[in-house]
Amino acid sequence: MFCTVKYKVKSSMKVLTTLLWLALASASYAQMLRQTYLSDTLVAKELRTFLIDCYKANPTYGEKGVVYLIYHSNSSDSLVTIQLYQALDDRYKYFAYPPASYAHFLEKVILIYHGFYNSSDWTEEQRTFLLEEIGSRVQTTQSRDAGWVETYRRNGSLKARYQKVIPPPDDTPFNRFIQINTRTGQVTVRPRTDGGSLSNPFASTSTRKRHR
Amino acid sequence: MMYRSTFVKVLLLLIIATSTYGQKLEKVHISDPLIAKELKKFLKHCTKTDAQYGHRGVVMLTLRPDTDDEYRFVSLYQRLDDSFKNRLPPHYYAHFQEKVILIYDQNKPIYPWTEEQKNFLLDEIGNRVYVAQTKPAGWIETYHPDGSLKARYQKVNMLTFGGSPFDITLKINKKTKKVTYLYSV
Numbered sequence: 001m002f003c004t005v006k007y008k009v010k011s012s013m014k015v016l017t018t019l020l021w022l023a024l025a026s027a028s029y030a031q032m033l034r035q036t037y038l039s040d041t042l043v044a045k046e047l048r049t050f051l052i053d054c055y056k057a058n059p060t061y062g063e064k065g066v067v068y069l070i071y072h073s074n075s076s077d078s079l080v081t082i083q084l085y086q087a088l089d090d091r092y093k094y095f096a097y098p099p100a101s102y103a104h105f106l107e108k109v110i111l112i113y114h115g116f117y118n119s120s121d122w123t124e125e126q127r128t129f130l131l132e133e134i135g136s137r138v139q140t141t142q143s144r145d146a147g148w149v150e151t152y153r154r155n156g157s158l159k160a161r162y163q164k165v166i167p168p169p170d171d172t173p174f175n176r177f178i179q180i181n182t183r184t185g186q187v188t189v190r191p192r193t194d195g196g197s198l199s200n201p202f203a204s205t206s207t208r209k210r211h212r
Numbered sequence: 213m214m215y216r217s218t219f220v221k222v223l224l225l226l227i228i229a230t231s232t233y234g235q236k237l238e239k240v241h242i243s244d245p246l247i248a249k250e251l252k253k254f255l256k257h258c259t260k261t262d263a264q265y266g267h268r269g270v271v272m273l274t275l276r277p278d279t280d281d282e283y284r285f286v287s288l289y290q291r292l293d294d295s296f297k298n299r300l301p302p303h304y305y306a307h308f309q310e311k312v313i314l315i316y317d318q319n320k321p322i323y324p325w326t327e328e329q330k331n332f333l334l335d336e337i338g339n340r341v342y343v344a345q346t347k348p349a350g351w352i353e354t355y356h357p358d359g360s361l362k363a364r365y366q367k368v369n370m371l372t373f374g375g376s377p378f379d380i381t382l383k384i385n386k387k388t389k390k391v392t393y394l395y396s397v
Contacts, residue, residue, distance in 0.1 A: 037359040058262050088264075088292075089342055104353035107367065135350025135367065139293055139342035147338025150307035156241040164310060166267045166339060 033126050034101040036112065043069070043082065044105070046178050046187070050084045051106055053173045061174070064088050066138050067105075070113045078183040085175045090131065090138045098122045102130065109134045237329050240304045240315065246389055247273075247286065248308070250382055254288045255309055261377045267310075268292055268340050272302070274316040276381075285394075286382045294334060295344040301325045305333065312337045 038044050047069070054061040070083040092099070092111055098120070099111040111130075146163040153159050179188040242248050251273070258265040269290045276285035296302075300322050302314035314333070349367040356362050381394040 037355060039359060060262060104351075104355075107352050109350065131347060133351050135347050136345045137350050137367070139345055142294075142339040142342055144334060144338050147312065147340045148307075148336050149310045152241060152307075156243060164267075164338065164340065 033098060033129060036101040036103045038103050038105055038110070042180060042187070046082070046189075047084065047105060047110070050086075050173075050176060051108065054086050057173050060088065061086060064137050064139075065108070066090070066092065066134050067108050067110045068092070068099075068113065069103075069110050071115070072177075073115060078181055080180040080182060082178050082180070083176070084178065087174070088139055089141045090134070091141050093122075093127055093131070094141065096121075098126050098130075102133070109137070237302065237332065238304045240306050242306050242308050242313065246384065246391070250286075250391060251288065251308060251313070254290075254380065255311065257377050258290050264292070265290060265378070268342075269311065270294070270296060270337050270341050271308075271311050271313045272296060272316065273313050275318060277318045282386060284384050284386055286384065288380050288382070290378045292342055293344040294337070294341045297325075297330055297334065298344065301329055302333075305336070312340070 038047065047067070051061075051067070054065070065086045065088050068083070068085040068087070070085070072081040072083060074081055097113075100114050101112045103110045103112060109130075146165055148161060149164045150161045151159045177190045179190075180186075181188075242251065251271070255265075255271070258269070269292050272287075272289045272291070274287040274289075276287060278284055296314055300316075301324070303317045303320055304315040306313045306315060312333070351364060352367050353364045354362045379395070383392045383394055384390075
């Protein structure tokens with residue numbers, strides 16, 4: 001009788017320990033970002049072209065920068081719209097949500113979003129992890145206000161002093177939308193030159209046929 | 213008695229004014245037409261190479277030691293981050309074409325920064341520059357064709373050799389004023 005009780009206590013301890021381990025494991029899983037491998041050959045090809053174009057436009061992007069791969073929702077099932085964006089600073093840490101997953105691709109870290117929404121908020125572990133993974137590839141975003149500008153007359157006396165407002169960057173070619181028709185295989189690329197709306201990213205387009 | 217008190221007050225105000233002046237950096241107007249012309253060219257060249265230098269960046273102008281009879285040397289760098297705060301302070305600063313120019317004169321003695329000087333310059337330059345990165349290089353992963361991990365290693369920051377459009381030295385002939393360009397190596 002005594003032996004049975006001892007066995008029961010031991011057994012329930014084992015169950016409790018296992019449960020605790022499982023709870024701990026799922027908690028750390030929830031805090032970690034999901035790493036994915038970019039297996040879609042078409043997306044990989046477009047990403048490669050995008051990285052080459054960025055580098056050609058500005059060699060700094062060869063060494064530096066972090067890439068955002070954003071899947072936008074479509075009205076049709078056969079259409080996939082992705083946005084590729086590359087930035088030289090760590091602005092992603094100020095976004096409301098963490099990326100859905102991340103990937104390594106051609107010496108770059110790719111942050112993958114499904115729209116700009118995610119079911120969970122950032123955790124400190126996720127932020128720190130991404131900052132370490134990306135490291136010195138990006139600059140730290142500035143928190144200071146706009147700096148000052150002074151203009152002078154010909155005799156060197158002060159004409160005006162005002163705060164400099166930096167306009168939004170001309171993102172081309174570091175921001176582009178790609179629409180993929182999975183039925184016909186057509187790929188449509190539009191560099192975002194006007195800072196235009198996300199609802200109509202394909203106002204003017206250049207089209208090329210998908211090579212299988 | 214009243215006269216003495218006013219005298220002490222004036223003296224005190226003068227001392228306060230001098231100490232504030234000592235903590236501030238001296239602002240200058242770039243009046244040398246040759247330097248102004250070269251600076252304008254340099255800024256244009258930087259923006260042409262990388263559009264973000266049009267609105268961002270801080271320029272460092274270094275007057276090299278004047279030891280040569282025939283030439284004088286002036287270096288121009290432009291940076292997108294505030295790493296200047298980790299160097300010695302400039303001797304002067306100037307505003308030029310919507311940019312802040314930090315002027316280092318290597319013919320003059322160097323004094324350490326004061327907190328006031330550093331904060332003043334950081335506010336004057338503002339968000340034209342990023343905060344200098346302190347994190348080490350990030351990580352790289354490579355994969356086999358089946359998607360399994362092949363290697364994971366820390367990225368090595370590449371050093372650029374052979375010059376950069378954001379870093380040049382002017383060699384100015386003192387007599388003829390002819391300028392030749394020595395790119396950084």
